[in-house]
Amino acid sequence: MPPLLALPFPAIDPVAVAIGPLQIKWYALAYIVGLVGGWYYAKRLVSAPSLWGAVRRPNPLDIDDLIVWVALGVVLGGRIGYVLFYNLAAYLAHPAEILAIWRGGMSFHGGFLGAVLALVLFARRRGLNTYAMLDLASVVVPIGLFFGRIANFVNGELWGRPAPDFPYAIVFPNGGPLPRHPSQLYEAFGEGLVLFVLMAIAVRACGFRRPGLLGGLFVVGYALARTTCEFFREPDPQLGFLFGTHVGALGGGITMGMLLCVPMVLAGAVFIVRALRGDTRPRPRLDGSAADSAEVTSA
Template sequence: MPPILALPFPAIDPVAVAIGPITIKWYALAYIVGLIGGWYYARRLVLADRLWGVVRRPSPADMDDLVVWVALGVVLGGRIGYVLFYNLPMYLADPAEIFAIRNGGMSFHGGFLGAILAMLVFAWARNLNGYTLLDIAAVVVPIGLFFGRIANFVNGELWGRVAPDFAYAVVFPGGGPLPRHPSQLYEAATEGVLLFVVMALAVHRFGFRKPGLLGGLFVLGYALARTVCEFFREPDRQLGYLFGDHLGPLGGGITMGMLLCVPMALVGLTYVVLAARGVTRPRVPVETLREGTIGA
């Protein structure tokens, strides 16, 4: 018997804006708002002199161009990652579905790798420090994560595990009659709000004077937050639990999301240590230090 305070899923139209035949769904709007919000914040960061010291910074114009590269990296990487990691047999059977993005299916881990590749290529093309671009992205990405997870909730997708004893569980359409954890909101709170606060405090404390530090901190923080939330999130139906079925406080086992977070956590921790030791810091010519040049 469901708890008395179990909540019905709010009847929210998945279409946010409709003008004639043109429709914009909440999910697409979340991507747009996340990219614009991240772009605006990134421009503010590169203009803050106190954050940079002698480390060469990108210009606001670089940020204007980079957002296009990152958008392509996120979309292409997110789709390719979902195809490879989450439902490869289906797409091999029907390759045309790979291009049907309108039907859903995006992987954060794939989008993350796609964005990194786009930033590294952009850094090479503009003769910029790749670590620096990754650090800027690390500070602004939680904005997009927050809106993306809210859009997941609005769409009634990626719901949580059955929670018959949780008073504020939600009965999702398509999720069966039993109430479930609103795990999308847990992810919005941790991967979005909490990680945004952590990164804002980190950039205020360290600035961008230790290239790679903020990027490593974000990767490590996301891996930890996502792993915790995976204990409340229902695994993808076509995959289920990869290992075990009675692990964790809510039962269940190891999911693909957890597995993909392991290398993320290791890489993030490695770069935090290397940056803290000054290994990733580029050498600055003595003449530059004497002149006090901070770069364009």
């Protein structure tokens, strides 16, 4: 019998669409909606010359190609990151399971690094400013984060810590008898909705004229939002708390999610400082025109 204060977990079928033997789950649909939404928003942003100033804009066809690069980077990086950061021993014992992506197991931090690598390679191949491309991605990524966390909730995974006295706690099907924080929804709100609004305000105020600034703001903002949500999220069972132990309602331990956010804050701060100093801007040529953005990427 669940506690009186607990809310029942909504009975949502994890399969969003089923056509005969073909099944599309909410988790896969979240990735699709996030990528398509990001693609559409990015095309709108590159069609506004006033946002770019002297920085070379990618054209709409570049965005069409970029979405493929980023999708591969997110999926491969997310899987490799989960294997390395969260469950290495188990996958070393059963290496064939590494390829079983359909069974779950993705890391945002790994997907983030995979997307960054894809963006860097794409920018260099097309002669675009690397920092500006990272900025563009940073503005649209919260769309995918929002839908991804909603899918986590629908799947009843990555639930929160026990919260027996919280009036909106939920008893998750696989989370034991205790009511728990719906931390997936907290993350959807903080890492998705709030960060999306903040990045939209920043891009309208600053544009992409200071390459690296928006990317730095996003990285720091995500790290802060994720760290805050980690106080409500149950650590992965195979890792638990890396330092400290669960103390009180919010806990006092350090999780892997928190630890991985530390280098993100440092990297984001470096990006912001370099952007404000003008280190990433196109350098003027002797004839007074802006330097080709490919020359800036080595700065």
